[in-house]
Amino acid sequence: MNKLKTAIAFGADAVYCGIPEFSLRTRINQFDLKILRQGIEYAHKHGKKVFVTANIVAHNRHLRAFEKYFSALKKIKPDAIIVSDPGIFLLAKKIWPKAKLHLSTQANCTNWQAAKFWYDLGVSRIILGREVTLREIKEIHKKVSKVELEYFVHGAMCMSYSGRCLLSKYYTDRSANLGDCTQPCRWKYNVSNVGAEHYSAHLQEIQRPEELLKIEEDQHGSYIMNSKDLCLVEYLKELKNAGISAFKIEGRAKSFYYVGNTVKVYREIMDHGTRNIKQPFEELKKTQNRGFTTGFLFGQEKCEQNITSSHENCGWEFCGVVTTYESATNLQNATDKNQIVIKVHNKIRVGDQVEFIVPFGENFKYKIKKMFDDNMREIDSAHGGQGQVIFLPLKKKLPEYTLVRRKVGKA
Numbered sequence: 001m002n003k004l005k006t007a008i009a010f011g012a013d014a015v016y017c018g019i020p021e022f023s024l025r026t027r028i029n030q031f032d033l034k035i036l037r038q039g040i041e042y043a044h045k046h047g048k049k050v051f052v053t054a055n056i057v058a059h060n061r062h063l064r065a066f067e068k069y070f071s072a073l074k075k076i077k078p079d080a081i082i083v084s085d086p087g088i089f090l091l092a093k094k095i096w097p098k099a100k101l102h103l104s105t106q107a108n109c110t111n112w113q114a115a116k117f118w119y120d121l122g123v124s125r126i127i128l129g130r131e132v133t134l135r136e137i138k139e140i141h142k143k144v145s146k147v148e149l150e151y152f153v154h155g156a157m158c159m160s161y162s163g164r165c166l167l168s169k170y171y172t173d174r175s176a177n178l179g180d181c182t183q184p185c186r187w188k189y190n191v192s193n194v195g196a197e198h199y200s201a202h203l204q205e206i207q208r209p210e211e212l213l214k215i216e217e218d219q220h221g222s223y224i225m226n227s228k229d230l231c232l233v234e235y236l237k238e239l240k241n242a243g244i245s246a247f248k249i250e251g252r253a254k255s256f257y258y259v260g261n262t263v264k265v266y267r268e269i270m271d272h273g274t275r276n277i278k279q280p281f282e283e284l285k286k287t288q289n290r291g292f293t294t295g296f297l298f299g300q301e302k303c304e305q306n307i308t309s310s311h312e313n314c315g316w317e318f319c320g321v322v323t324t325y326e327s328a329t330n331l332q333n334a335t336d337k338n339q340i341v342i343k344v345h346n347k348i349r350v351g352d353q354v355e356f357i358v359p360f361g362e363n364f365k366y367k368i369k370k371m372f373d374d375n376m377r378e379i380d381s382a383h384g385g386q387g388q389v390i391f392l393p394l395k396k397k398l399p400e401y402t403l404v405r406r407k408v409g410k411a
Contacts, residue, residue: 011267018053026179055104112143141243155250185225231292257318
């Protein structure tokens with residue numbers, strides 16, 4: 001819920017989310033129907049939309065539960081339901097005929113005939129597969145001009161076709177297609193020559209040395225399946241001209257910091273453009289990433305892997321969120337309006353050079369000289385994980401959800 005609020009605070013027009021049983025968001029997900037209702041009400045109050053994901057690869061055992069779920073969604077009124085399975089699509093139409101239905105990227109819509117098929121059935125928006133090129137987007141829009149097209153512009157890329165991966169199920173019995181991916185593609189693998197044939201190479205995950213996968217590869221110790229992250233921040237105009245009406249940021253299991261900082265960069269580009277594309281790139285690099293790629297937008301040969309490490313060093317660490325006096329808990333002396341309240345998420349210390357990322361406007365840097373706990377006792381450091389809040393003697397008024405990051409290396 002707080003990430004939903006963060007996305008809206010930093011300029012998102014809509015948020016997509018879902019409860020664990022029916023979406024591809026099983027882990028780190030506190031949404032249930034009650035919280036989902038609150039999120040929808042909050043978004044509508046701020047003039048924003050909520051699209052609910054119901055896009056697992058469903059089995060027979062899921063069908064009755066989906067019927068109850070759609071009946072409940074009909075009462076709390078999200079702005080659309082995102083589906084991928086034809087049977088689930090028909091269930092949604094039957095139970096809530098007036099619902100807007102969006103086609104998930106999991107449905108792998110990559111051509112205009114498929115787009116026309118789904119539009120004729122009643123889908124109002126298609127979230128295209130990440131494998132679709134810019135040229136193909138233009139043709140799909142030309143052939144099926146009435147359907148809205150949505151496209152991922154930022155976030156993690158799966159090495160499997162539109163996220164339909166079997167590795168997690170194979171290694172850990174947790175299915176990516178039911179929202180429980182353990183991301184084996186990010187693990188480190190060794191390559192060993194096994195068997196009589198000298199050319200027979202096998203992939204060996206270092207924690208599972210007995211489980212070998214035969215491959216055609218001769219690099220050693222490589223993060224061989226680790227795709228770089230998608231970043232299309234400099235191609236939003238081209239995508240809009242091609243027919244894309246919604247830019248989608250992947251945010252599964254990401255931090256408040258990732259959500260707010262990434263949304264802010266894309267919002268500013270959409271609203272104001274930029275003469276210097278280097279600045280938004282540098283800002284996006286300050287969140288955890290695997291290096292950036294344009295994915296399949298300009299053809300398959302442009303898709304890239306990060307084979308040396310699981311992540312890039314971003315040089316900054318998310319350490320807190322500015323909150324209000326009212327929402328901070330257990331405060332005994334929260335009366336000084338020249339103080340700002342920060343809910344701590346990672347270690348923060350006196351002497352740290354921090355930067356405030358405000359929802360709208362210029363970010364600014366600040367060196368911490370003093371800070372106080374909720375009893376207004378001066379302290380040297382604070383740690384996250386226990387709901388701890390601190391006060392900084394900063395006279396500048398900052399809006400709620402302002403993010404705080406700490407420099408931890410070269411930035």
